[in-house]
Amino acid sequence: MKSIKGKRIVIIGSGFGGLGAACLLARAGASVTILEKNEQTGGRASVFEADGFRFDMGPSWYLMPDVFSQFFQLLGEREEDYFELERLSPSYRIFFKDTERFVDIYSDRDKDRATIESLEVGAAEKLDRYLERAKQQYEIAVRDFMYKNYRSIFDFFTWRVVTQGTKLSVFTKMQTYVARYFKSEEMQKILQYPLVFLGSSPYNTPALYNIMSHIDFRMGVFYPKRGFHAVIEALQTIAEKDGTTIRLNSEVDEIVTENGIAKAVRLATGEEIEADVVISNADMYHTEMHLLKEKKDRSFSQRYWDKRVMAPSALVLYLGVKGEIPSLRHHTLLFSKDWQKNFGEIFEHPAWPEDPSLYVCNPSKTDDVAPSGHENLFVLVPIAAGLAYDDAPLKSYTEKILTTMENHMDIPDLRKRIVYKRTFCVDDFAARYNSYKGSALGLAHTLSQTAAFRPDTKSKKVKNLYYVGAGTNPGIGMPVCLISAQLVYKRLTGDRSAGALEEL
């Protein structure tokens, strides 16, 4: 293994990927500096407080607890020394707009059985078979895909992956795959909705990603007390303990290169910081097309980006509400009637969704994040990346969403009870995170943007430039970005293994 002791490593961005990489590299003896453009660490997992409410700005589902635990153990740390995890029960509630009914999912085989049967006769037994396969696929993914750096597509299409993958239909489209098992639209929607976590649609995503159902139905849904920034603060504390310097309000304007080698980064203020290695945790398009000033240093052309499928952006509402909202759980989803039309408006022909699906997080059900006698809501409506708009349509669409919640989530007087409201939409994602087309999540997980086909963790053109976070492998999601940090560590230390790191 190559030593990285004493190397000057500059990381652009302090999201899960950037902080995760800092923890690993600083622990291994590198001299790490993180440069973050915003006023706080965390990237998409930022937090803000207003009028006594505390709002997580982005992630709200703590999934894949095994991946978080592996990461902390690798560092010789324990999550419980930093934050308290609570398993949610139920995991979530779903309202179906077309039938006006709701179900609670507990991620517990016995508790969920009757619910599943009520949606489709015989579905409970089919779900057992479906999830058994999803479990096998999850195990293959962890062993063969997720913790692996790809040097060519042959690293992806290994004999084992091709034979086992074909047997398990992982290359079939998700919609087709789920329809083979379940006839009712409600069951199909329940098994397809987790794709939204990956910024994808069942019509363009391989069934490989039904591993999400194993994660959702069998592993359970957790919540870190004090919110998701508590996890970011844990990573920050660990990184700083090993000497990482974090500079906030420090926007990088250029990765300075000489003959295909990154020599330094230049801040917007003009200050230059020298580096032996540069790792960008910033948006991949932003890094390639804005921070690398010369075409010859870019791994991808504008033409490449024009053909990419971006994950949706979102309209997010942060609401402070007076009084209790009994119809909501910690996580509540509302599924639209015409799923195909809704995904069409998000991916094919961008428009404000006419009949939107939406998601509401109500963390005050579990945590002390609102003033007494109030509740704290985070409402997320997936919207096409790059959607152009101005104030008036944004305002009227926000009203439409609040009316939809009143009518279909059993909160008849919601608007009258709102005491705090902040709106965050496509342009805000672009401005706050330098996100391409204002996507909330980055590159979608289509087959041609997965594994060996996704931008690599290492630049093809600049020798000592690396990428970490949702834009590279394995992809979107907090735990997945922590895996990405391990991939960069492996690249820098010359570790070619396929599985999770066992020691630093």
Ligand SMILES: Cc1cc2nc3c(=O)[nH]c(=O)nc-3n(C[C@H](O)[C@H](O)[C@H](O)COP(=O)(O)OP(=O)(O)OC[C@H]3O[C@@H](n4cnc5c(N)ncnc54)[C@H](O)[C@@H]3O)c2cc1C
């Ligand atoms: C609304 C929303 C809900 C989500 N829900 C979930 C969920 O429930 N569960 C889950 O697991 N995941 C969820 N995700 C996805 C998850 O949050 C992201 O995949 C993950 O946090 C991305 O981390 P990252 O390492 O890619 O960095 P990011 O979080 O994207 O951070 C990158 C950092 O780089 C900084 N930066 C950009 N340009 C520059 C520059 N030029 N100079 C300096 N700094 C720069 C940015 O300010 C930012 O802080 C959600 C995301 C969003 C937006």
